[in-house]
Amino acid sequence: MNGSRLLGTGSALPRQVVTNADLAERVDTSDEWIVERTGIRQRYIAGEDETTATLATAAARAALADAGVDAASIGLIVLATATPDNTFPATATKVQAALGCTGGIAFDVAAVCSGFLYALATADSLLRTGMAKRALVIGAETFSRILDWEDRTTCVLFGDGAGAVVLEAPSGDAAGKDAPGIIATRLHADGSCHDMLYVDGGPSTTQTTGHVRMKGREVFRHAVVNLSDVLKEVIEEAGISVDEIDWVVPHQANARILDATAKKLGIAPEKVIVTVHTHANTSAASVPLALDVARKDGRIKPGDLVMLEAMGGGFTWGASLIRL
Ligand code: UT7
Numbered sequence: 001m002n003g004s005r006l007l008g009t010g011s012a013l014p015r016q017v018v019t020n021a022d023l024a025e026r027v028d029t030s031d032e033w034i035v036e037r038t039g040i041r042q043r044y045i046a047g048e049d050e051t052t053a054t055l056a057t058a059a060a061r062a063a064l065a066d067a068g069v070d071a072a073s074i075g076l077i078v079l080a081t082a083t084p085d086n087t088f089p090a091t092a093t094k095v096q097a098a099l100g101c102t103g104g105i106a107f108d109v110a111a112v113c114s115g116f117l118y119a120l121a122t123a124d125s126l127l128r129t130g131m132a133k134r135a136l137v138i139g140a141e142t143f144s145r146i147l148d149w150e151d152r153t154t155c156v157l158f159g160d161g162a163g164a165v166v167l168e169a170p171s172g173d174a175a176g177k178d179a180p181g182i183i184a185t186r187l188h189a190d191g192s193c194h195d196m197l198y199v200d201g202g203p204s205t206t207q208t209t210g211h212v213r214m215k216g217r218e219v220f221r222h223a224v225v226n227l228s229d230v231l232k233e234v235i236e237e238a239g240i241s242v243d244e245i246d247w248v249v250p251h252q253a254n255a256r257i258l259d260a261t262a263k264k265l266g267i268a269p270e271k272v273i274v275t276v277h278t279h280a281n282t283s284a285a286s287v288p289l290a291l292d293v294a295r296k297d298g299r300i301k302p303g304d305l306v307m308l309e310a311m312g313g314g315f316t317w318g319a320s321l322i323r324l
Contacts, residue, residue, distance in 0.1 A: 001170060001172065001174070002170055002176070002179050002181030002182060002323070003124045003170055003181050003183070004124045004128070004135070004168060004169055004181060005174070006165055006166070006167060007066075007067035007134075007166040007168050008066030008067025008069070008166045009063050009295050010060065010061065010062025010063030010065065011062060011292040012059040012062065012161065012163075013161045013162075013279070014044040014046040014055065014160050014161070015047060015050070016047055017042050017043075017045075018042065018043055018044075018159075019041070020041060020156070027150065027151075027152040027155060027156070029152045029156055037254075038157060038255060038276065039254065039274070039277050040156065040255075040276055040277060041277045042277075042278060042280070043158065043159025043160075043279065044159050044161055044279065045160055046142045046144055046145070050160070051085050052081050052083050052084060052085050053091050053094040055140050055160065055161060055285075056079055056091060056095045056138045056162045057095050057099065059138060059164040059285075060077075060099060060138055060164045062164070063136065063165055063166050063292075069134065071099040071101040073101075073133070074099070074104060074134050074136050075131075075132030075134060076105045076106070076127070076135035076136070077095055077105070077135065078106075078107060078109055078119040078126075078138070079095060079119065079139075079140060080108070080109045080110075080139045080140075081109075081110070081140050081283075081284055082110060082199070082283055082284065082313070083141045083145055083146055083283075091108055092107050092108050092138070093107075104132060105131065111189075111314065112312035112314060112316060113253065113281070113283045113284060113312025113313065113316075114284075114310040114314070114316040115139055115283065115284030115310075115312070116139035116284050116308075116310060117185070117317075117319065118187060119137050119138070120137050120167075120182070120185070121187055121318070124185070127168070130169070133169050134167065134168050135168075136164055136167075137164065137165050137167055137288075138164040139164075139282075139283075139284035139285040139287060139289075140161075140162035140164075140284065141160060141162070141282050141283040141284055141285045143282065144158065145209070146210065146211055147212055148211040151211070153214070153216060154212050154214055157254075159279050159281065159282050160285075161285045162288075162289070163287070163288025163289035163290075163292050164292075165288055165291070177239065179323060180303075180324065181322070182321070183238045183321045183323060184234045184237040185234065186230050186318060186320075187317075189315065189316045189317075193222065194314070196218045196222070196315070197212075197214045197312065197313040197314075198212075198213055198313055199211060199213070200213050220254065223257050223317075224257060224260045227250070227257070227319075228264040228265055230318060231261070231319050233319070234307070234319045234320070235321075238321050240305070240321070242267060245271065245305055245306075245307050245321075246271065246300070246305045247272075247300050247304055247306045248271055248272045248306075248307045248309065249290050249306060249307070249308050249309075250290075251281075251286050251287055251309065251312065252274070252279060252282070252286040253276070253311075254276065254281075255276050258276070261309075273294045273300075274290075275293055283312065287308050287309075302324050303323070304323075304324050305321065305322075305324075306322050307320070307321050308320045308321075308322065
């Protein structure tokens with residue numbers, strides 16, 4: 001039996017655009033280096049009045065409008081973020097209050113750049129058990145707040161934003177790769193890779209928020225291997241051939257990772273949705289942001305077979321195949 005169905009998507013970006021040239025005025029970098037190594041040309045950075053919760057709420061409202069459903073029908077909010085408004089309570093509860101749909105379930109998921117995949121699988125599992133009928137699954141970040149703006153090896157890579165989807169519990173009569181809904185999902189983590197991508201602070205260690213630290217080359221190497229492995233697992237579990245996939249919506253960390261992963265699996269590059277040039281790496285927000293962009297510009301259509309995939313700190317990684 002297929003899992004939950006996707007009813008709508010939405011996204012939100014901060015007002016301010018920061019270009020590579022803007023960053024070259026702050027640190028020893030250049031537009032040429034950033035474009036050549038990552039594909040990134042610009043990113044959106046949150047202003048003082050913009051937080052993870054405000055961006056998440058705006059994305060959620062857009063997704064509700066797109067789905068044509070009322071906030072009152074949402075019984076579950078799962079929000080993926082590594083940059084919550086507060087250490088607690090969960091940013092999901094702030095979104096719930098802002099939407100005026102209190103009383104249901106609301107919590108955050110911490111799986112960094114794979115957060116949206118983890119949140120989607122968690123929401124789908126709860127919907128399948130009947131705990132709620134409709135869910136908002138949100139990826140929202142203000143990574144600019146945990147960047148070391150003196151460190152050129154990380155500060156040029158990330159941006160802020162939010163994306164959201166509305167999910168509906170499976171009706172029970174949809175099964176197989178041609179029917180709508182989530183068809184197959186696989187998630188993984190390898191905690192022994194902690195030091196390759198982490199934040200050097202936190203409430204229980206330093207009592208500070210800390211900054212992002214990354215061994216970029218190592219992360220790159222693991223990302224291509226882990227992503228192609230998990231994509232193969234999901235393709236096998238779903239019983240499809242690579243050619244049947246209409247679109248791949250990957251986590252947007254680096255255009256070279258997207259190219260290398262697609263090549264390894266024999267996926268045509270024109271089937272890969274790329275937004276890293278405009279959004280940079282928005283961590284948990286990147287997959288739902290890219291999904292929303294490609295639905296709204298008409299590339300991803302109802303009935304398409306779409307593969308979502310991501311890899312991030314932990315390491316954590318995962319993929320999910322969904323028929324729209
Ligand atoms: O979202 C979670 C997952 N994250 C990722 O997937 C990120 C994965 N990693 C990457 O995307 C790439 O490894 C980076 C974009 C982070 C770096 O690209 P790279 O081709 O692996 O470069 P590198 O780290 O090997 O650095 C090459 C050179 C170094 O100089 P030397 O030691 O060769 O003299 C760096 O110091 O580039 C230098 N460099 C820079 N130069 C100009 C590093 N950052 C910059 C910069 N501007 N911003």
